[in-house]
Amino acid sequence: MNKYISIIIHSFGLLCFFSLGVSNVGALGMMTQPIEVDKVLRGQTLKEELRVLNNSDRRGKLELAAVGEVKNWTSFFYQGEVVTDIEISPQTTEYIDVEIVIPQDIPNGTYQGELKAKFTPISSEDKGTSTYASVSQQISRAVRVGVTDQEIIELDASLSPESYIILAENPLKLKARYYNRGNIVLFPDLQLKISRDNKTIHNSIYPYPEDESPVSPLEQKEIIVTYNPGKLKPGKYKSEATVFLNEKKIKQDEFTFEILPELNKEEREAFKGFYFFGGGLALLLLTTAVIRKRNN
Amino acid sequence: MKKPICWLSIISLVSMLFLPAAAMSVQGSTLDTNLTRSGDGGGAAPIVKAKWEMNGPYSELSGTDDSDSAGAQFNAPGVWGTTTTYSVCAIVTDPDGVSDIDNVYADIYYPMDKAFHPEDSSNPDQINGGTDSLPDYGLSGCGEQYGDESRLVKLSKTDGYNLFCDSVRNNNNDLPTFYGDGEYDYNEICDADGELMKETAYVYCADRDLTWEDPAGTYKVEVFALDKAGVFSNLLVNNFEYLPLTAYELDFNSVDYGSVKLNTHKRISGDIDFGTADKPTVRNTGNTRLYMGIEQDDMGLGTTEGDDNLRYDARVGNNEEDWKNFYPYQKRWLEDILDLSQTEEMDFSILVYKFPSTDTSYTGDMTLDAKFANFRHCYDNCPSCE
Numbered sequence: 226m227n228k229y230i231s232i233i234i235h236s237f238g239l240l241c242f243f244s245l246g247v248s249n250v251g252a253l254g255m256m257t258q259p260i261e262v263d264k265v266l267r268g269q270t271l272k273e274e275l276r277v278l279n280n281s282d283r284r285g286k287l288e289l290a291a292v293g294e295v296k297n298w299t300s301f302f303y304q305g306e307v308v309t310d311i312e313i314s315p316q317t318t319e320y321i322d323v324e325i326v327i328p329q330d331i332p333n334g335t336y337q338g339e340l341k342a343k344f345t346p347i348s349s350e351d352k353g354t355s356t357y358a359s360v361s362q363q364i365s366r367a368v369r370v371g372v373t374d375q376e377i378i379e380l381d382a383s384l385s386p387e388s389y390i391i392l393a394e395n396p397l398k399l400k401a402r403y404y405n406r407g408n409i410v411l412f413p414d415l416q417l418k419i420s421r422d423n424k425t426i427h428n429s430i431y432p433y434p435e436d437e438s439p440v441s442p443l444e445q446k447e448i449i450v451t452y453n454p455g456k457l458k459p460g461k462y463k464s465e466a467t468v469f470l471n472e473k474k475i476k477q478d479e480f481t482f483e484i485l486p487e488l489n490k491e492e493r494e495a496f497k498g499f500y501f502f503g504g505g506l507a508l509l510l511l512t513t514a515v516i517r518k519r520n521n
Numbered sequence: 522m523k524k525p526i527c528w529l530s531i532i533s534l535v536s537m538l539f540l541p542a543a544a545m546s547v548q549g550s551t552l553d554t555n556l557t558r559s560g561d562g563g564g565a566a567p568i569v570k571a572k573w574e575m576n577g578p579y580s581e582l583s584g585t586d587d588s589d590s591a592g593a594q595f596n597a598p599g600v601w602g603t604t605t606t607y608s609v610c611a612i613v614t615d616p617d618g619v620s621d622i623d624n625v626y627a628d629i630y631y632p633m634d635k636a637f638h639p640e641d642s643s644n645p646d647q648i649n650g651g652t653d654s655l656p657d658y659g660l661s662g663c664g665e666q667y668g669d670e671s672r673l674v675k676l677s678k679t680d681g682y683n684l685f686c687d688s689v690r691n692n693n694n695d696l697p698t699f700y701g702d703g704e705y706d707y708n709e710i711c712d713a714d715g716e717l718m719k720e721t722a723y724v725y726c727a728d729r730d731l732t733w734e735d736p737a738g739t740y741k742v743e744v745f746a747l748d749k750a751g752v753f754s755n756l757l758v759n760n761f762e763y764l765p766l767t768a769y770e771l772d773f774n775s776v777d778y779g780s781v782k783l784n785t786h787k788r789i790s791g792d793i794d795f796g797t798a799d800k801p802t803v804r805n806t807g808n809t810r811l812y813m814g815i816e817q818d819d820m821g822l823g824t825t826e827g828d829d830n831l832r833y834d835a836r837v838g839n840n841e842e843d844w845k846n847f848y849p850y851q852k853r854w855l856e857d858i859l860d861l862s863q864t865e866e867m868d869f870s871i872l873v874y875k876f877p878s879t880d881t882s883y884t885g886d887m888t889l890d891a892k893f894a895n896f897r898h899c900y901d902n903c904p905s906c907e
Contacts, residue, residue: 250770250771250772250774251770251771251773251774252599252600252768252769252770252771252806253768253769253891254597254599254766254767254768254769254806254807255766255767255768256596256764256765256766257765257766257767257807257809257892257893258764258765259893276596278599278766278768280599280600280768280770280806281770283774339892341890343888346774348774356777356778356779356780356781356787356820356871356882356883356884357775357776357777357778357882357883357884357885358775358776358778358817358820358884358885358886358887359774359775359884359885359886359887360771360773360774360775360776360886360887360888360889361886361887361888361889362769362771362888362889362890362891363814363888363889363890363891364767364768364890364891364892365890365891365892366767367892367893383694383695385690385694385707385708385711387691389686389708389711389712389713389715389718390713400691402694402695404695445589461713461714478706478708479708480707480708480712481708481712481713481714482712482713483713
């Protein structure tokens with residue numbers, strides 16, 4: 226009998242030990258790649274993201290702050306709202322947007338600071354009657370910003386169609402992806418040339434869309450240009466797409482696309498399925514349809 | 522007379538046959554073995570046209586990574602003992618036909634410029650070291666191969682086309698690295714006459730893991746293919762980034778100094794047994810080394826003629842030289858760097874010069890901070906180690 230009582234007491238003790246051990250753990254992490262940006266203009270906004278992990282079993286308050294020279298330039302956003310703290314659940318990763326706005330009235334130079342995330346558990350513990358300190362956890366991420374008054378124009382671009390095979394009388398959608406590596410806003414233009422058997426069928430310049438915000442410094446943006454081939458004959462066409470910035474050629478790409486003959490309803494559904502859901506069956510049906518049409 | 526001669530001949534023959542083997546076995550030496558690779562069997566070499574890394578497993582065909590930057594970047598899990606899975610993928614063709622491709626292989630290498638534990642006992646860490654001018658050195662990493670070579674698995678035409686020409690091309694366009702000087706790109710591989718559509722090239726993938734304690738940094742990935750005649754393809758090399766995550770775990774959420782006497786240091790000693798809340802322990806769950814920092818309020822003990830009525834001390838580890846003292850509301854970074862996956866004790870001390878009242882209970886708030894610390898250096902960068 227004593228043996229059983231002993232086992233129960235020890236098991237209870239172990240249970241208490243482990244439950245205390247787990248509930249007492251604090252576990253905080255933050256992505257700490259330094260934010261280092263050079264050649265930033267006054268008035269420019271830098272956008273970043275904080276990735277913060279609460280790997281403990283406790284809910285808590287996450288206080289967000291900037292210190293150092295960037296203290297008054299920095300704002301934190303969570304789900305679109307400006308915040309100074311958020312509540313963070315156990316075993317959760319949160320993403321907080323950060324904006325650093327460079328003031329208009331500062332001299333050229335390098336400015337440094339830190340972004341901080343501080344986790345304080347939300348608990349209703351009795352602190353007892355002795356000399357006692359509650360512990361919060363914090364992690365810092367370094368910031369270094371080089372401010373200049375020299376304008377820099379630098380744009381990377383890549384071009385490719387949304388799909389290389391399009392149904393008759395459906396539009397060709399060309400995706401232009403821009404990455405503004407400079408420090409001023411940019412409005413790149415696009416030229417699209419389509420030819421078949423060395424005969425140019427279409428050649429147009431598509432100015433940057435008026436209803437679209439410009440490509441901001443350090444922003445990556447995708448612009449879709451649509452060309453409607455109308456009654457173009459089925460078959461393969463060559464396409465040449467060129468990006469211009471202030472009439473200077475930035476990037477040129479060539480590709481071939483194919484206009485399919487009219488498909489029946491079943492084949493059209495398969496085509497839609499392929500491009501919207503990427504299903505294997507859809508590809509199989511589409512390929513079968515294309516082969517059948519070609520054989521006809 | 523004939524018989525002894527006959528016996529002598531037999532014994533001599535047997536000796537000639539077995540003595541050399543016996544001699545070798547007596548000496549216990551290792552045998553040298555060698556082979557010469559038979560010459561290339563002819564034919565054209567396979568071509569690795571493009572490659573990339575993405576969130577794994579590859580069966581999910583995600584085509585994603587963890588950042589908008591060009592190439593692949595992966596987040597560390599930040600949880601003790603866990604891993605993050607990523608996939609290495611490549612597009613391979615062979616002018617002799619895809620059926621001539623025997624296998625596709627990938628080799629991964631640790632960052633060239635970062636070492637990790639263990640420290641070299643012949644060149645141990647220094648007090649206040651780990652800085653640019655006085656670096657810590659490590660014996661692992663530094664461009665070593667990470668694990669064994671992986672053999673990549675061929676995806677079906679549909680999976681390969683959907684992954685590369687749809688998911689990657691449309692949603693993560695700057696993920697892949699293309700071979701050559703512009704001969705290969707999305708249009709060449711994916712368009713109506715492209716190799717994936719015509720099945721003259723296929724996508725090959727393999728899954729790999731990074732552990733929570735692998736150092737953050739730039740990992741090199743090499744991919745090559747072999748055809749059935751043993752002809753090697755080009756070696757396509759790119760890098761991915763394991764993003765730095767500074768993370769630490771505590772087994773305590775309060776420090777109870779207990780009964781404190783005037784002008785007497787009251788120490789709370791930690792241990793390296795994670796899970797004992799009354800003996801504080803910290804462990805590094807990120808993929809960077811880190812400095813621990815500390816700041817504490819005055820617990821209500823206040824000041825006398827502008828001087829604080831108390832002082833604190835703290836350290837990470839158990840070196841006597843590592844104790845750092847600090848006053849209320851003063852931030853102090855502690856000396857000992859917490860290494861990758863290191864578990865260490867945290868010790869605290871309080872010294873009260875004056876109690877402001879007859880109260881017996883004083884409570885306050887302590888903030889433990891952490892910031893990135895330099896990685897261990899590789900010996901190539903060690904001027905005194907030539």
